[in-house]
Amino acid sequence: MRPANPDSDSSEASPAQAESASLVRVLIVLRRRWRIALVVFALTLTCGALYTFSQKKVYRPQASLEIRPERNTVATVHDQAQYVDTYLWESYYRTQQNILSSPGLAEATIKALPPGLKARYEGLGGTQAFAGNVDLEQVRASFILKVGFPDTDAEASTQIVNTLISVYLDDANRRMRELKSNAANTLSKETLPDIRKAITAAEAGLAEFQASSGFVDFEDRTNSYRSGWNKSNERLTEVRLKRIRLAAEYKSLVDYGSDGSSGLFNPSFHQIRALEQLGQERVHIAEQIASESQRLKDGHPRMIDLKAQLASVEAKIREAVQGCLLALQNDLKAAESEETALGEEVKRLEAQMAETGNSLRRFRRLQEELTANKELYASYLKRQGETSATAGTGTQSVRILDPAKPPPSPWKPNNRQNLIIAAFLGLLLSGGSVLVAEQLDNRILSPDEVRAFVGMEVLAAIPRLRGAGGEEVFVLGDKSSIPELESFRAVRAQIVTRLERLGSPAVGRAYVLSVLSPLPGEGKTTIAANLARVLALEGRRVLLFDADLRKPRLHALLKTSDGPGLSEVLAGKADLKSAARPSVIPGVDIVGVRTGVSSAAELASSPRFAEALKSARETYDFVILDSAPVIQASESALIARRADAAILVLREGRTGRGAARAAKNALIEMGVTVLGAVLNAAELNRGAYGYGYGYGYGYAEEKKGSAQGIEA
Incomplete structure (x- = not known):
């Protein structure tokens, strides 16, 4: 069973770990791009400062006005005009704002200015420019309006503001005096005479109506009719119920008239005393008949006499019942007659009440009309007196709270505000420039970036391999004490340790390690060859397996070019033992390929490739597969699956983060155990490298002439 990938991302990473990883990425980006961010921030701040300090200083003196709707000077608490400011003050406020910024007031103000200031606004467009420069500022939740006039001359703008509000108040007072004078004339000549005529007409109409109705008190008459109607209606109800x-x-009871005996059982007949006695007598005779009938026959004289007595008593009972019915019929007729009379009386009273009610309503309407006209006359008369008394005064709705004074500091530019905005904008632009730079250049430049991204x-981290003359070499020379060789020893230690953690191979079987890179030109073959060399230094039997079937390079390290290669092994023309030949690297054999093949994917997945790899495991202690680039060759992941583990070679300053992530994910998805990454061509003197990536300790005396490379 293949072990878990030690470098695979945990799907259950905690939010704290994710946040920490994001912070690390941000810090790495800032460390890498801080120069760009600093330059952009400095340029933005400098431009903001140049703009701010190159602007002309503008001053804005302000005068404070209190603006309220006009109210009566003399009024009562019941005067609804006192509450007009609660509902209409905002409209009045807006009106005054429009007047203050109107061209008409601007023209009047210009005329009132001293000659020196007046000349600035004379000519075509001067009035519009003046009106457009008036600055109005409303103080929230108050009746206060601040009037300003921005200008580069503080004294001149102060004089303009004070002149403007002075002209505004003079014009408002003039208009108010004219309004009050016109109102007083209208009240005295038109409104009050018309109301007086209406009062006279209302008094005449009321007097005429009272004379025609006999000066009757309609309310008393209506109440009298209503009382009689109530009594008659109550009596009518009683009679109707009766x-x-x-x-x-x-x-x-009418059904009992023909049967004397049955009438005795109706409760209405119990009130007749004669029927009570006759009933008792009838019961007594009936009891005798019942008693005698048990011993006498019906024809017996005694029985005949008793029946005659019973018939006589029942005849008397019928006569009494008929008399009772006759009396009840007479009472019923009397009740019907009284009900009819009361109904007619109620109708008569209702008609009189309706007529009196109409008269009462007409009387009240005439009286209310007269009262309303008198109250209106009194109100307008009071208004006339107030208007006449205040005709010489100006407006009371506007007053100056504070006149304009020269401001001690300019209104614009606001240096502090502009610099803060420039700094904030600089931060945004510097952040944007860092993001753009990261999008345009995401090459890996340090081990920290590999871990974070x-x-x-x-x-x-492997430095560039150079010979004595400074040229790049493929494989290091024989001397093993150079710093470059120490970096490969560090790779060897890491790989061996991690492979041992994954599990020891079976007896007689070698470790198989696949060396890959995301893209060509990143140094995977160089890493594979030098890793094989340092493994061989430990006395291991090492085989370099050229698994890059498309562009093979390891055949250049063979001592001789004769003999079969991997192509012959995969074609079945040779075995691995004959194809594995000594190389220029001591202790390392190579199975090479002379030329690339087009069917590399098919050959890599063939049984013969697996058989060759199996044979290599049985013959050597360590097998290193130099595979093709992961992103460009589909067989790379298949070959890496046959190995025990794999390492990914990344070239500093060339391999992109996206390519590295794509290669890693492709290997993990195929179930390849990735031990880690090797950073090739690293600049170890770069500030991004901390302790652990410098391999020159103790070799200062030996560096001279020690970097002779093995020429491939």
């Missing part, structure tokens, strides 16, 4: 009761009794541990 008539209904008598009719019901008569209807229920790719999510892989860096096994070691």
